[in-house]
Amino acid sequence: GASNGRRSSRRRPRRVLMFPLPFQGHINPMLQLGDVLHARGLAVTVLHTRLNALDAARRHPEFQFVPVLDGVPAHVAASGNVIDIIEAMNAAMEADGAAALRAVLESVVADEARPPAACIIFDANLLAVPRAAEAVGLRTLVLRTASAACLGCFLAYPMLHQKGYLPPQESKLYMPVKELPPLRVRDLFYSSWSNHKKMRELLARANEAMKNSSGLVINTLDALEKAELNRLCEELHIPVVLAPGPLHKLSSKCTRSSTPDQDYSCIEWLDKQPSESVLYVSFGSLASLDAKDFLEVAWGLANSGHPFLWVVRADSVRGFLDGPDIPNGFEAAVRGRGKVIRWAPQQEVLAHPAVGGFWTHSGWNSTLESISDGVPMICRPQFADQMMNTRYVVNTWGVGLELEGELERGKIEKAVRKLMKDRQGEEMRERAKELKKNVADCLKAGGTSQVAIDKLVDYILSM
Numbered sequence: 001g002a003s004n005g006r007r008s009s010r011r012r013p014r015r016v017l018m019f020p021l022p023f024q025g026h027i028n029p030m031l032q033l034g035d036v037l038h039a040r041g042l043a044v045t046v047l048h049t050r051l052n053a054l055d056a057a058r059r060h061p062e063f064q065f066v067p068v069l070d071g072v073p074a075h076v077a078a079s080g081n082v083i084d085i086i087e088a089m090n091a092a093m094e095a096d097g098a099a100a101l102r103a104v105l106e107s108v109v110a111d112e113a114r115p116p117a118a119c120i121i122f123d124a125n126l127l128a129v130p131r132a133a134e135a136v137g138l139r140t141l142v143l144r145t146a147s148a149a150c151l152g153c154f155l156a157y158p159m160l161h162q163k164g165y166l167p168p169q170e171s172k173l174y175m176p177v178k179e180l181p182p183l184r185v186r187d188l189f190y191s192s193w194s195n196h197k198k199m200r201e202l203l204a205r206a207n208e209a210m211k212n213s214s215g216l217v218i219n220t221l222d223a224l225e226k227a228e229l230n231r232l233c234e235e236l237h238i239p240v241v242l243a244p245g246p247l248h249k250l251s252s253k254c255t256r257s258s259t260p261d262q263d264y265s266c267i268e269w270l271d272k273q274p275s276e277s278v279l280y281v282s283f284g285s286l287a288s289l290d291a292k293d294f295l296e297v298a299w300g301l302a303n304s305g306h307p308f309l310w311v312v313r314a315d316s317v318r319g320f321l322d323g324p325d326i327p328n329g330f331e332a333a334v335r336g337r338g339k340v341i342r343w344a345p346q347q348e349v350l351a352h353p354a355v356g357g358f359w360t361h362s363g364w365n366s367t368l369e370s371i372s373d374g375v376p377m378i379c380r381p382q383f384a385d386q387m388m389n390t391r392y393v394v395n396t397w398g399v400g401l402e403l404e405g406e407l408e409r410g411k412i413e414k415a416v417r418k419l420m421k422d423r424q425g426e427e428m429r430e431r432a433k434e435l436k437k438n439v440a441d442c443l444k445a446g447g448t449s450q451v452a453i454d455k456l457v458d459y460i461l462s463m
């Protein structure tokens with residue numbers, strides 16, 4: 001009967017194709033989802049571009065990796081402008097009715113040595129995918145690597161324009177957007193775009209791809225965004241909307257970052273520090289500081305008196321290609337108490353008992369990672385969804401404070417003390433521990449994130 005049919009379809013091995021947007025913050029969650037699905041018996045084929053080519057192939061011998069030509073000219077790739085890069089990539093991949101991508105998909109799907117392909121899970125910014133997938137008869141699922149609130153905000157852009165919130169006016173930046181609490185006009189992503197028209201087009205098409213897909217997976221969870229998720233379900237009218245986050249905690253392999261080399265010496269260093277004493281400082285994979293701000297951060301950290309672990313990427317200070325000059329006297333001032341590295345194994349760092357706080361740029365992955373390990377945050381958002389993530393961290397979840405305005409060493413010193421030690425910060429630290437428990441509950445057997453994965457696997461097997 002029906003149950004037998006179901007069991008035999010369960011046993012029939014299936015394969016998922018995955019195509020992440022080639023940036024760190026997007027690649028990691030996609031591969032983590034791949035790990036989770038692979039652990040549930042699905043085969044995984046990852047499409048990847050030459051841009052930010054994955055060196056993950058080495059760490060994922062169980063996945064198949066297939067290159068796709070991205071067509072991004074070298075000067076655009078070197079510009080570091082994410083929107084321009086995505087635009088160039090889409091233009092190249094969409095050329096000739098997405099012929100090149102279609103050919104890749106055709107050969108991947110035709111590969112009889114591997115289990116039959118059930119669907120492709122892709123990043124909605126890759127606009128050529130829906131058409132190419134349709135041509136080869138593949139169903140599409142979209143993975144969103146930012147928050148549900150962020151997606152809700154994208155869907156609301158027409159309304160936000162209609163009601164006059166957007167384009168933002170200088171005098172209204174701090175006005176609450178009552179349709180999207182707790183956001184204010186300033187938090188709407190929009191203010192950080194250099195090219196509004198390009199962005200609006202990209203978003204409109206990405207939204208359309210999502211609405212025409214067979215389902216949506218968002219790297220978030222009920223414990224953080226239940227209301228936002230409910231709103232999305234009501235709005236989207238697609239077969240499934242699933243929130244199995246935080247994916248890095250479900251993935252047994254702990255998919256480490258896919259590009260730069262991690263400096264593991266910092267873990268040994270952390271082993272020697274007292275419990276919850278260390279402030280971890282990192283601004284993600286893209287954000288940068290100017291040289292003056294870098295100095296203020298350095299002396300703010302030094303003067304705070306707290307131990308700190310600070311990630312300074314080679315390209316993290318504008319005007320320096322191979323790392324900034326460390327200020328005179330800084331090393332002596334922080335000897336034994338401060339450690340500066342190029343790139344951290346961040347998930348391990350945040351899970352380390354010595355870490356008691358995180359100064360972050362509020363990228364979504366960093367925010368999720370910090371919350372999952374109960375680490376309260378100092379938020380210093382710069383662009384994209386970082387402002388809205390900060391608003392949720394501060395206002396909705398109560399697990400952090402925002403460092404606003406000009407960077408100044410005295411202000412930094414005070415913020416660090418408040419976060420790590422002062423009575424004023426106690427509630428925030430307690431809330432962070434509570435929220436960690438709520439996240440852990442979602443990840444347990446029967447928890448909402450596990451149930452979301454069960455549903456996803458069943459759904460894929462039914463295709």
Ligand code: UDX
Pocket residue numbers: 024025026028146257282283284285286287311342343344345346347362363364365366367369383384385386
């Ligand atoms: C970008 C955008 O800036 C952000 O707004 C959006 O939400 C996601 O894409 P990114 O700068 O990559 O974000 O930050 P984030 O989303 O926080 O991801 C950074 C990833 O790199 C995290 O998974 C983090 O664990 C990892 N990381 C960071 C390291 O492994 N080591 C480090 O030293 C720093």
